[in-house]
Amino acid sequence: MAEIEIQNVTKTFSGSKQPAVNDVSLRVRDGEFMVLLGPSGCGKTTLLRMLAGLDFPDSGQIVIGGNDVTALPPRQRQIAMVFQSYAIFPHLTVFENIAFGLRMRREPNDAVKPKVERAAAMLNLEAFLGRYPAQLSGGQRQRVAVARAIVMEPKVLLMDEPLSNLDALLRLNFRAELKKLVQELGATTIYVTHDQVEALSLGNRIAVMRTGEIVQCAAPMQVYDRPATEFVGSFIGNPPMNFLYGQLEWRGGAMRLVFGDHGLNLPGTYPIPDRRMVLVGVRAENIEALAEPTPQALPARAEVVEPLGSHLLITATLGQQSVKIVAKTDFPAFPAQPIWLRPEVDKLRWFDTETRREISSV
Ligand SMILES: Nc1ncnc2c1ncn2[C@@H]1O[C@H](COP(=O)(O)OP(=O)(O)O)[C@@H](O)[C@H]1O
Ligand SMILES: [Mg+2]
Known part of the structure; x- marks a missing residue:
């Protein structure tokens, strides 16, 4: 097992002005499952390839299990990598595909x-060991790729979007299996994905990346509930977090959040000056939809009502601003009709309107 330490790693590809990875530092604990999450092109694969030794940083250091591996070739790093495209050999049986790395290491046949x-x-492939890849489904091929990695008993397992070529149902099943498998293995794992659901489901922690940088690194529920920036709140969660402009007002020692002519009394006070405009972050499920005027509820207008099986997704307008609310399936919402919105005031998050970062409430 091994801890991974990435220290101030930067990589700019020749011909590019923007670094693909920009001064990234990250410590992954021994046995931890770390997810790198971010949109396409944000530098996830580049960072993973530098961990694997397939690319080298311009500056910074990579330490695995206490050894500086920054300049070492892949085979000296005790890592195994699973790629997005399964990259298994078509002319070898499943058995020989899985055995490939062991044979390269010249392990004896009986081992x-x-x-x-x-x-x-571990990957439910016992029945297919004699088959060739062409005789397997996509899901089975990806299992072979994972089996081929774990058979090496790596200290570090790196996976780059391993589920992205599978159809939705397979992906869902394989995700749960992968989680169980990695728990059993106990290898330090770094898993790259652009799928926020996968990240929430699998990670002990999630490092959210944007344009070559890590914006936030924290436990899944922490990034979900307390996104550090508007970008993180919008990227994680479906629907994305709502962000609404509002004004904070002090009234006789208490605070009030005001949207136009209406406002909410807040339970606490925040180190935010009177009459400051803020960006209020609130999740759709933290707003209660009501059919009648109620104290601490804001009048709004339902625009779109989407029944999604387990709940209703309502898109409403609050003044000029659009807001999404999750409601029970039997809630009476109709387009162009008034509704009232009661946010859970202790779930509101404050963001700076300029920097789009959370205003840290002390
Ligand atoms: N071999 C390469 N040469 C030049 N630019 C590259 C190369 N690989 C990646 N890039 C660029 O680096 C940035 C990060 O890419 P990548 O790490 O593949 O992102 P992600 O995996 O998050 O989609 C992108 O702008 C991409 O175009
Ligand atoms: Mg990639």
Whole structure:
């Protein structure tokens, strides 16, 4: 097992002005499952390839298990990598595909067989060991790619969007299996994805990346509930967090959040000056929809009502601003009709209107 330490790593590809990875520092604990999450092009693969030794940083250091591996080739890093495209050999059987790395290491035959069989069992591939990749489904091929990585008993497992080529149902099932598998293995894992649901589901922690930088690194529910920036709140969660302009007012020692002619009394006070405009972050499920005027509820107008099976998703307008609310399926909402919105005031988050960062409430 191994801790991974990435220290101030920067990489700019030749011909590019913007660094693909820009001064990234990250410590991944021994046995931790760390997810790198971010939109396409934000530098996830580049960072992972530098961890694997397939690319090298312009500056900064990578330390794995206490050894500085920054300049070491892949085979000296005790890592295994699973790519997005399964990259398995078409001319080898499943058994030989899984055994490939062990053979390269010149492990004796009688050691290879039980190891391959154990890895195959962990991925439900026992019945397919004699088949060729062309005789497998996409999901089975991706299992072979994962089996081939774990059979090496790596200290560090790196995975780059391993589920993205699978259809939705397979992805859902394989995600849960992968989580169980990695828990059993105990290897330090870094998992790259642009899928926020995957990130929430799998990670012990999530490092959210944007344009080559890590914006926030925290436990899944922490990034969900307390996004550090508007970008994180919008990227994580479906629907994205609502962001509304409002004004904070002090009234006789208490604070009030005001939207136009209406306002909410706040339970606490925040180190924010009187009459300051803020960007208020609030999740759709933290706003209660009401059919009648109620204290601490803001009048709004339902615009779109979407039944989504387990709940209703209502898009409403509050003044000129659009806001999404999750309601029970039997809530009577109709387009162009008034509704009242009661946010859970202790779930409101404050963001600076310029920097779009959370205003840290002491
Ligand atoms: N080999 C390369 N040469 C030049 N630019 C590259 C190369 N690989 C990636 N890039 C650029 O670096 C940035 C980050 O890419 P990448 O790490 O693949 O992002 P992600 O995996 O998050 O989608 C992108 O702007 C991409 O175009
Ligand atoms: Mg990528």
